[in-house]
Amino acid sequence: MLLPKQYHFLFCIFFYVLNIFAQDKGKAVPFNQIISDIEKQHQVSFNYLEDNIAGLSLNPPKKSLSLEQKLQYLSRVTHLSFENIDNKFINVFKSENETQTICGYVFSALDKKPIEDANINVSGKIHITTDSNGYFEFSKRDRNTLLISHIGFSSKRITTANQDSKNCIQLFLEPEVTELKEIKANAILASGISKNADGAFEIKPKKFGILPGLIEPDALQTMQQIPGVNSIDESVASINVRGGTHDQNLFLWNGIRMFQTGHFFGLISVFNPNLAHTISIYKNGSSAFFGESVSSVVDISSTPETVEKNSFSAGINMINADIYAKYNLSKKSYIEFSARKSITDFLETPTYKEYFNKVFQNTTITDFSQAQDIDYKSDKKFGFYDATFKYAQKIGNKDQIVLDLITIQDNLEVFQSATVYNINKSENSVLRQQNYGGNLSWKRNWNSFNTTKINLYNSAYELLGNQKTSITDQVAVQENTVNNNGINLENQHILNSKFSLNDGYQFNEIGVTNLERVSNPDFYRKVKDVLRTHAFIVEGKYNDTLNRLYFKVGTRINYIEKFKKTIIEPRVQFNYGINKNLNLELLGELKSQSAQQIIDLQKDYFGIEKRRWIVADDSIIPIQRSRQISLSLLYKKNDWLIDLENFYKKVNGITTSSQGFQNQLEFVRTTGDYEVFGTEFLIQKKFNNFLTWFSYTYNNNNYHFPDYEFSTFPNNFKLAHTLSWAVMYEKNNFKIALGTKWSSGRPKTSPDVSQIDLSDPILVYNKPNNTNLHVFSQVNLSTTYKWESDNGIQYKIGISILNILNRKNEISEYYRIASLTNSIEEVETFSLQRTPNLSFRVSF
Template identity: 45%
Template sequence: MQGTRSFLLLSLFFFFAANAFGQDEKKSVELKKILEDIKNQYHVKFNYAEDDVTGHSIFPPPAQLPLKAKLIYLSNRTGLTFRQTGGYIVIYTTTKAQKPKPLCAYVLDELGQPVDNAVIQFDSTTKVVTGTDGYFEIPVRVKSIYISQMGYEPVVMPAERPDTNDCLEIILTLAIQQLNEVVAERYLATGISKNKDGSYDIKPRKFGILPGLIEPDVLQAMQQLPGINSIDETVSNINVRGGTHDQNLFMWNGIRLFQTGHFFGLISALSPNLAHDIKISKNGTSAFYGESVSSAVDISSRPQNIGAGTVSIGSNMIGPDFYAKVKPSDNANIEISARRSFTDVLAFPTYNKYSKRIFQNTIVTSLNNSTDVNYKSDKEFYFYDFTTSYHQKIGAKHDVYVDVIGINNKLDFIQGTITATNVVTKASHLSQLTLGGTAAWRAQWSEGHSTEFGMYGSYYNVDAQNESIEFNQITNQENTILDAGFRFSDAKKINPLFTLHSGYQYNEIGIKNSDRINEPQYSRNVKDVLRTHAVIGELEYRPENSRLFARGGIRANYIEQFGMLYAEPRLQLNYALAENWQLEVLAEKKSQSASQVVELQGDFLGIEKRRWVLADNNAVPLQRSNQASAGISFKNKGWLVTLDNFYKKVNGITTAGQAFQDQLETVQARGSYRVYGTEFLIQKQFNDFYAWLSYTWNKNDYSFDGVEPIRFPSSFELSHTINTAVIYEWDNLKIALGSKWFTGRPVTPPLISVPTYNSTGAPSVAYNYPNSDNLDNFFQVNFSASYAWKIFSKVNLQLGVSVLNVFNRQNIINKYYRINTSQNGIEVVNTYSLERTPNALIKLSF
């Protein structure tokens, strides 16, 4: 009840605040009062003679105007001159003849947000770019201007001043001729949209706010979408429509990422400063994406235009981050981003809560008895990531991109004990590293014809050494991936109705697994390599002003080592039934050759226990999926309602790939899973508020060869999931409060409460049928808030706070049973979710 009352009070506050602050001024106001408001909003200082300002009373300028536009607005209505130098503005009167003022304007999108880096061209060679506030100026002699920005319809207009001699207001609309025509501009949050091809777009620069997030973390944000969950609240175990994490394809600028998380899954490995555009597909994936039987997440930090330089420096309670965009010339830019945790030096509450969550029931906290070690004295952990991107425009038609990425997690810990004669200490470590590079060339031959060629290479390595105190045993384990290839694609508009997309892709991947033990001596070194060719063709049907969008494609794959040739058809269809109703049908066949397995639960210190392996077309088969979905959406007057029904079946999975911790843990069997369900979303926007509720139901069953029963629930089945949020955005203030509830995942209980013994007298657990029970339901409330100040005209300060698990609810997210060797009985081991975890952000941008 207390939580309900708090929620209602907060909602009432939002409602009255929106009405109190959201009203436009309807009467004239003294100039001094207007200047005081501008001073507080933009953190500038005015210098003027009292006689020059006194006596002026005018209608205030609109609140959303950029600072320079407001000054011109005031100058036109008072006859005063405003001269800005840095954060100081001098006001004076003059009777001298003035030079013609340049034409000023500012560019906004359809939601009233400024559009930065829009290109304004006013003759054959001269261009200017809008700032972060969307403002620009051009000479008065200009007759017409051309405005363009990626994702928007270009605008051509005469360069004429309005009657009031104020700045022009230019509105850009989303480009309807592009592939990703939107169905919903704001889907769950500002900056997230749903497209007609069934995919979702996330634009971090436009990102609003979501409960528990203070930065645009794509891997956390995608878990808010219906049908996407994480059974253990990590970004390294994201489950899309019942699939495992390795069945998702994660790409950054054409590089496949085999590592997606820091802190072994609690933090995204991708800096929120990076991406310009993120595309997520749950079904109906383009034929240009392979190597996944579940979703595809394509992250691009490649802008179409050379934008203005910018720098941001920030930090949260885990570590600092840095981002810079530098222009060495008018036709080139360099982008650099970097993060490095200070967790090996400082231990804020956020770090302590993360440590307690991620290291429980692992070797770090003693796998045998689940007791926590002293984190400060026995363990040192840190992570870092960096990216560097170079963009060069060559003439008006060609772009060249070069990108580099690095991701690293590093853990060192010491175990110690005191014997009768001495003190024994053992040092263990775990490192997880990703390095990747890519280069691409893109040509826009004409409005309806473009070509792209790119090559890439990546290296992934997880390396662990465990020195055991109890047995004087040293275990070394390593999992290494080398992935390289190249891609070619071409898009040509055949006629006003059809566009043909074609391409070719080549990929070579090698995966090595190594294990070494000193006592008893054991060594294993296995390396597998696969080379794959893919030919792609897609035909897109999009007549102008038509209700129908359709795209059909086929991907023909050939794996050299298996001599295997097979085709994967894809389909996306969207039809406008009426003005506010749309029907969507998606279908696909996909495959993947690389997957993750768990050989022993204690591998890699029990933390990163999954290792990548390649299909051998025998014990580890090629995974193949079939999926179809049909949905309908309604959008009108701030309401958005969507309903999707789906069916998916994946063949070629193994018991090792499902990480069982029961009687199937040591069983080697092949099989499949089948999942079907419904996803529902209702969303309403009113004034500065919007709220949404999503519900997902699914039925997910396994079937393995030789395993009884024939069908049983999947370990990744969450039968019912409900997400809710109430979000308030007013000016630079953003507040979000939301909750997440889902039914407990399936687990396998013991058949009897005492051990059974084999012929040698060894005790073991006698289990019931696999996944015949469920954990308790999961419930969590999350909160976040942020505010941005414009300190100077080009300097912004952002502050943010978030709290995960506001009510500190103790949720069990995993449970398994084992023999207690000291008591010779069966004990239960629970893994608990994250406790109440605060975080804070400060970021300076200029």
Template identity: 45%
Template sequence: MRLNIRHFLLFSCFFFFAANSFGQDEKKSIELKKILDVIALQHNVKFSYAEEDIFGHSIFPPAATLPLKAKLIYISNRTNLLYKESGDYIIIYTGRKNDSKRLCAYVIDEYGQGIDNAVIQYAGDKKIVTGRDGYFELQKPLNGNIIVGQMGFESRIIKPQDFSGEDCKEIVLSLEMLELKEVVTERYLTTGISKKKDGTFSIRPDKFGILPGLIEPDVLLAMQQLPGINSIDETVSNINVRGGAHDQNLFMWNGIRLFQTGHFFGLISALNPNLAHEIKISKNGTSAFYGESVSSAVDISSRPADIGKGTASVGSNMISTDFYTKVKATENANFEISARRSFTDVIDLPTYSKYSKRIFQNTIVTELNNSTDVNYKSDKEFYFYDFTGQYHQKIADKNDIYVDVIGINNRLDFTQGTITETNVVTEISNLRQLTLGGTAAWRRKWSDRHSSEFGFYGSYYNVDGTNASIEFNQVTKQENKILDAGFRLSDSYRLNPLFNLKTGYQYNEIGIKNSDRVNEPEYSRSVKEVLRTHALIGELEYDSEDRKLYSRAGIRGNYIEQFAMAYAEPRLQVTYMPDNAWQIEFLAEQKSQTASQIVELQGDFLGIEKRRWILANDKDIPVQRSRQASVGVTFKDKGWLVSLENFYKKVKGITTYGQAFQDQLELVQQQGSYTIVGTEFLVQKQFKGFYAWLSYTWNDNNYSFNGITPDRFPSNFEIKHTVNSAAIYEWHNFKIALGSKWYTGKPVTLPLNTAAADIAPNAAGIAYASPNSDNIGNFFQVNFSASYTCKIRDKVRLQLGVSVLNIFNRRNIINRYYRLNNTSDAIEVVNTYSIERTPNALIKLIF
């Protein structure tokens, strides 16, 4: 493993050193003809010229980042040649220059990217705007100064004499950090991801750039690139934020809590990437308006403030096809519809084959003493679909009405067989997973200082499985059903320019039903529980006059009717920015949740979706409570971003059933807690169209359960060390990303012997070592993605993309457990492997 780590470190360092190599200009004269050939490729144009006109001209090449017109002026000034544009053709010729030259310039940001639609004000009140590449021209002579500005950037004043050089002037605009009170860091990891002043991370799918392995803005896969967020089994249905379990995260879509987040049982997000307008992710210091989670909160909002214009898209990758449309019904109303369906039940493409092999891995187990393989073969028919519908109505300028619906469905028919000494045995199982939700909301803007919102919601979740066992001729029917409904009222009032007061009330009723029926031996169970919760919320925001200090303090008061339980949850967030480069942040919170997931048996729901939701009963299943605090510092200047954050988190009220043990604790039911301390570090460099980043996360995550020895041992979700890296290049509409992920293997409990032992009177089983006292092998994966968007005609674009997961086809073990062979009493080891090398491709038409 030492060799693998060395290769990984060399591979990560390559990203940073390669950037410097790519950025160096070759300082030597080059024939003009070769320079024109390069420019033609860079800007997709064609040059027309007479050979005798350009013969003998040799100059230093212009910088690759210059706009096309700036390059033409650069060449003209050094060769005395003239140019004329005619469509996609540029004619180069000799002639007499006009003495009435134009002044030319181009406007770029701090990273060398052209700023589109920057406003150029000159000669008093005359205005023009820059083109897509930031270029503009002005006619001589000029009277007075020129003001260059764009929203989100600091304006600059340019004097006419500043255009004294022969070439086009480069005007750099800096981000206006202090005026945007919420935004602290733009382009966090990639375009479309930013960190806000309140400590949350924001993802804008419509602005999304590219990340390694992703060709679409899949929010649940993208968030796993953030430091401190990982998936212990590489799925979106098992996301671990700072060592927490997946069910300890709150996922909301337009106010609806989602109990199902993945298709393909976690390999694909259940949320259509065409849909969301903004996603907010909070790891700590969560707003008091969010409850029911002891870990992170992920709020997905697809409600725009304005009616906007109509648009549509249709696309397909190698798993599914999708459709999205936004129709402007009237000047004050629109509706949006999105739908996606897999074609995996019709066409078996390579991507589906790899995904299928990962999720439905044939069970191959090996006896430790003689390495005998036992194989089970399977056949399956699987598909999924999801849809959303949204309606937005504006009434006058002060009222907005929203109505939203969502549906998510997975369906699997699973035939499993094996060959015995006498015959072939087959059994048919099936699994259905369904989510339906709806919400309506009314927003009222009473004045510039005062606004309110009222909304109600309801959601239904059901997973229904039939598991037919080959070994025992046993059929088990299971169902996990949730009905969640409630309403919310919130009010925001700006007391003065420095203070903003937010208050609210939330009511929620949730019912969860669990049913089991077994044919042999005959058994039936049905349990239904209901909880009703009230919450009063108060939150005060402070933003200093110089915008250097921002603070948000809130408190959430909860009351659970069935338990007659009342308790408060304080939240605090403080950000101090001594200047534009430095930011210091402190976050703290207390949170709770009443609904959680458990694993009663690893074979439940075919062993694929084995977790079931349950409600706290204030007895053997308590309300989970968490405390968390973190302090961090961020430096951002001249394309560098460096951040360091240390955190502490403790969660009480967990149970062994909720932690998915697969060792001596699998059938033990005890209450306990886990405590985690950790560090998250990120360094990122951006310049021109190239940027690279490297992140490192360390954590120490330990359980403590009543009556279990030892009294402290590693968590099932502990990933001690994680290193992520990526190199991304964006040039106009072309984007490419290469990245790697390395982390230490999850804890595992080893057997003490190779055969069954007497663990109780007249009971043979596996004698285990101390829980989680060892680890499986380290995980390493390299991913690639690229995309290109071309304009077919006005308002019509074609997007193409390719990606490859696990380029080197590394066989990573992501889970391991042990079991007894039914006939020989030998101990068998069962490994689950990560996804193999998996290609994917995307084609999408946007109009």
């Protein structure tokens, strides 16, 4: 008789279950041998504590059973728990009524492979390591803190308070790839100044030693000590790098382009020297992420590399007073504030008087009273200030947001009056120069290999001049404004410890407005131009310090919307250590610039700040483009340092109005280029507490204006020979420096007397820049001393003297027709006379 179908089904289930739990009859086998046989048959790995299986023997399960069936059998017989992870790993631990354990696996986040011999510190008391499968386990407590570490990986800390003992933890460690430190030539020129493998000079103001004439680490004054960097008129607003004009340099403060760089019309830097953390100066071979300059790059960052404690400092010298404060809001956020203001509003120090005489000589302000000594009155008000603010916030372990703000302003008001032959003459002049800027940046470390940084920035500059004359009842207003904003995106990809790749995108918009308004007769002109540029950047870097090899190559692709023009700018930096003492460096770059400064009239803005910003129109005002290459050898041994560099540089698209001509080319409008090649040499020796160095620069710098009758002649900023020497002594908290500068005179153009009718003179010149001024020579001294009180407050006093020998150095000379005598007049401008300065600072 056939059984019903349901009985057939139950009958099969019975024998199936019976088969599962049926065992081979025979001798008991040690547990570790049983699981070893299972590992071989099913290609799995068992993880367990020896104490849990010690002395355990049983009949092995049938080989014909599946893996899961065998685990069920072993669990029933041994009262152990078995956790199957993807049929690869089997965790063995005691049941919950036994001693509970925590288990886990440690894997690499990069390739998901197990990490063997990873160190695991349990609550600072138990130390265990992972096996070949990355497995570990330990006895569970109420709360365990694990610190997992392994060479080559970033450490990780977790808490296992609520961890289920049946489910193993899976931990992934991020590989730790640390870029090797770049080769640096430390203590070049002074402590706190070094030269990187990429050719940049790096200044750390907080580690700054001392230089002749400087008692504060002023960025723009300091960079003039670097061979190849000069200022022909002692102004930080007229810095010439390898023959270029000041506007051809890119000045960045925390990612914000600064269009005003000097207070007191160039005698003082606008960047607070007590604030900056790192200043990088590139004469050549700058990163492809730097655009809008055909000469040098000065990149100032006030963001510290490491977390710093709360601090406050205040100081005063014979020109200005300042304060600085940093306060940590939490472990992940802080604010930073600095402010500086001139003291000239209520005190005229000897330093101020020397500065004032130097700046305003041969201007409309000092010319007003010329040949007039009757009832002359003058009232001058001058002042400046700058302030910065930073807010930094870390979000989690991967993100950081930083907000930077800066404001700068200079104000000059001059009222002059005189009575001549019962005629009252008065003039009221107002000049204001200001620059505001802001930058918001977000940085995210996705992992140890990839970082993204985005920043939004804005920079607004204004130069306003207002002049009122009583006799003609004329009011003249001139205004130059610049509004620059944009967005930068930069990604960094670290491929390994030696090679990294950066890529990014930048959008830049610059708008320039020039306004002129005159009454009696009425005249009004306002011109506004806007340029928008898109830039795509890719840059790769190879840095192998073991083999002393550094190589960086990048390309910047600019697209200018208005002109529908694409400009490709490759950059290269190569540094090779021939041996441990000798380095070879090759730098090269192609760059472009769409904004520049011009001088329409030498009397613009009362003859003080004559330059105004304009943007290129791709015709009359072309886009400036440069190409430069340099080759240098750097030798270091036994505290000797020798640096020899040869370079070639050419800049196309310059205009005569941007070069400051005061000869027959002052009113000529044409375009051309300048070409310069030269040599820069530095030798330095450090012994005991002394550091001394000598530098020499030679450059042959010439203009080419093909449409002008004299197509080739010397550049206005040509200093064929420049020598500098300094010696510094530093011991404990006392520092002193003595140094001298010497340079051949800058070019000038003399009048052709043979062709001038002295009875009715009209200026006729010889060939442009046919002769030179007298040599420039100056000796400077500075010294500082720092001490600390018992309560931890630090005090610092500094004394400097510029031009100790009080030499009368001529820095400019030109000719004009004197209105009173109707004769040719030679106008000379001189450098600072002997100028002392004294500073005092307190910090805590």
